Amino acid sequence: MKTTRREFMRTAVAGALGTTVIPALVGAQAPGVSGGDVYDVAVVGAGVFGAWIAYRLRQAGRRVALLDAYGPGNARSSSGGQTRVIRMGYGDQEIYTRWSMRSLDLWKSLLGKAGRPSFFQPVGVLWMARGEDPLTTKTLATLQRLGIRHERLGRSELERRWPQIDFGPNTWAIHEPRSGFLMGFHAVQAVVQIAMATGVEYLQEAVVPPAGKGRLGSVATRSGKTVQAGTFVFACGPWLPKLFPDLLGERIFATRQEVFYFGPAPGDARFRSPAMPVWVDFAEEIYGLPDFKGRGFKVAPDRHGPAFDPDTGERVVTPETLAAVREFVARRFPGLKDAPLVASEVCQYENTSNGDFLIDRHPERDNVWLVGGGSGHGFKHGPAVGEYVTARIVEGGPVETRFSLATKEKVQKRAVY
Ligand SMILES: Cc1cc2nc3c(=O)[nH]c(=O)nc-3n(C[C@H](O)[C@H](O)[C@H](O)COP(=O)(O)OP(=O)(O)OC[C@H]3O[C@@H](n4cnc5c(N)ncnc54)[C@H](O)[C@@H]3O)c2cc1C
Numbered sequence: 226m227k228t229t230r231r232e233f234m235r236t237a238v239a240g241a242l243g244t245t246v247i248p249a250l251v252g253a254q255a256p257g258v259s260g261g262d263v264y265d266v267a268v269v270g271a272g273v274f275g276a277w278i279a280y281r282l283r284q285a286g287r288r289v290a291l292l293d294a295y296g297p298g299n300a301r302s303s304s305g306g307q308t309r310v311i312r313m314g315y316g317d318q319e320i321y322t323r324w325s326m327r328s329l330d331l332w333k334s335l336l337g338k339a340g341r342p343s344f345f346q347p348v349g350v351l352w353m354a355r356g357e358d359p360l361t362t363k364t365l366a367t368l369q370r371l372g373i374r375h376e377r378l379g380r381s382e383l384e385r386r387w388p389q390i391d392f393g394p395n396t397w398a399i400h401e402p403r404s405g406f407l408m409g410f411h412a413v414q415a416v417v418q419i420a421m422a423t424g425v426e427y428l429q430e431a432v433v434p435p436a437g438k439g440r441l442g443s444v445a446t447r448s449g450k451t452v453q454a455g456t457f458v459f460a461c462g463p464w465l466p467k468l469f470p471d472l473l474g475e476r477i478f479a480t481r482q483e484v485f486y487f488g489p490a491p492g493d494a495r496f497r498s499p500a501m502p503v504w505v506d507f508a509e510e511i512y513g514l515p516d517f518k519g520r521g522f523k524v525a526p527d528r529h530g531p532a533f534d535p536d537t538g539e540r541v542v543t544p545e546t547l548a549a550v551r552e553f554v555a556r557r558f559p560g561l562k563d564a565p566l567v568a569s570e571v572c573q574y575e576n577t578s579n580g581d582f583l584i585d586r587h588p589e590r591d592n593v594w595l596v597g598g599g600s601g602h603g604f605k606h607g608p609a610v611g612e613y614v615t616a617r618i619v620e621g622g623p624v625e626t627r628f629s630l631a632t633k634e635k636v637q638k639r640a641v642y
Pocket of ligand 1: 269270271272273274275292293294295296297298299301302303304305306308309310311430431432433434460461462463464468482483484525572573574575596597598599600601602603604605606
């Protein structure tokens with residue numbers, strides 16, 4: 226039975242409105258697929274970067290296909306977690322502070338349009354510091370310069386406001402009252418939902434690594450389809466090295482990251498909002514989120530774990546990391562000393578050498594864009610990345626040096642947090 230274009234779009238949008246995005250192209254022949262019309266742009270990867278890029282390109286009037294092997298915000302993707310922090314503090318890396326500010330506005334606007342404003346929770350972010358910690362000191366200067374609302378809090382004020390935290394050696398902190406967290410994969414699915422409602426065509430298809438050199442005319446999918454487009458964006462996060470092994474095999478480092486959720490005692494409100502903000506203990510390379518909707522108090526080490534395969538890696542936390550996290554929780558949050566683990570996640574960072582994003586044209590294919598390297602901090606920036614990539618494709622012009630492929634080294638030296 227032939228599916229009309231109208232039926233195809235209706236099925237697709239209905240699918241996206243549910244909790245999971247249903248494969249949109251079941252028996253339907255979308256334009257640009259296997260001999261149909263050609264898309265202006267095919268975006269491969271519907272994580273937070275690809276979803277926002279597809280949406281923004283469509284807003285710029287482009288005919289866009291968005292493809293994903295497992296589905297937007299799937300459990301294997303870096304965007305697949307329950308929650309993601311959005312903060313403005315980035316030391317003296319002002320571009321990321323500016324992008325966070327811009328992104329927060331765009332997130333709020335889109336989530337409002339999607340009827341999901343609660344997918345952003347403005348619970349505040351508390352960044353703890355010790356002594357003259359240079360990164361936090363630089364953050365303070367940047368926030369002041371850019372007029373971002375924040376407070377510098379000394380030890381006694383911290384203890385007064387958050388008596389449930391034992392600040393240990395932390396002597397001061399920056400509080401960003403307007404920052405907070407986004408509901409990770411739900412927020413990505415909301416972007417795809419809006420993108421589809423405005424005409425982006427979503428296909429649940431795994432793209433085969435493109436072979437050859439020169440201008441790319443089409444990509445093949447594992448199911449045997451061909452997708453033709455004038456421009457291709459590969460926003461495949463930790464899969465980028467699999468798609469471009471020669472170019473990126475040694476330049477994107479996927480690392481295993483573990484996330485733990487602890488259950489506060491019944492009726493204990495100290496570990497949920499408004500009593501508890503998002504917090505970062507920078508010196509101990511660990512951060513967490515308040516208990517939200519009874520899903521548990523999130524605690525996640527930010528230190529890079531071992532190498533990880535996003536397709537085949539088992540997602541079970543290790544007893545060693547759990548023991549280390551419990552020890553930290555008992556020290557910093559004594560009221561959670563005996564709290565049970567109620568859930569856990571294993572995800573992967575897709576790190577560049579220093580933490581700067583990768584946004585550049587393929588050096589041998591000028592109609593192919595490589596976008597990724599979120600490096601454990603990319604989620605919040607989805608909207609700004611979408612806007613930036615769209616501007617480069619529509620208007621042309623060089624990319625920021627810090628995002629270029631040429632600056633991506635083969636040795637990891639983290640500089641952006
Ligand atoms: C545990 C953890 C905590 C984090 N915390 C934060 C935080 O608090 N704040 C923050 O801002 N950032 C955070 N990050 C980082 C952020 O989540 C990532 O930088 C961001 O989600 C990366 O998005 P992406 O779209 O580049 O990649 P992904 O989300 O991985 O998306 C890539 C997509 O490409 C698809 N794909 C791959 N290969 C193919 C193919 N061949 N064909 C078709 N589709 C394909 C995949 O299925 C996937 O959906 C965290 C990351 C992790 C893992």
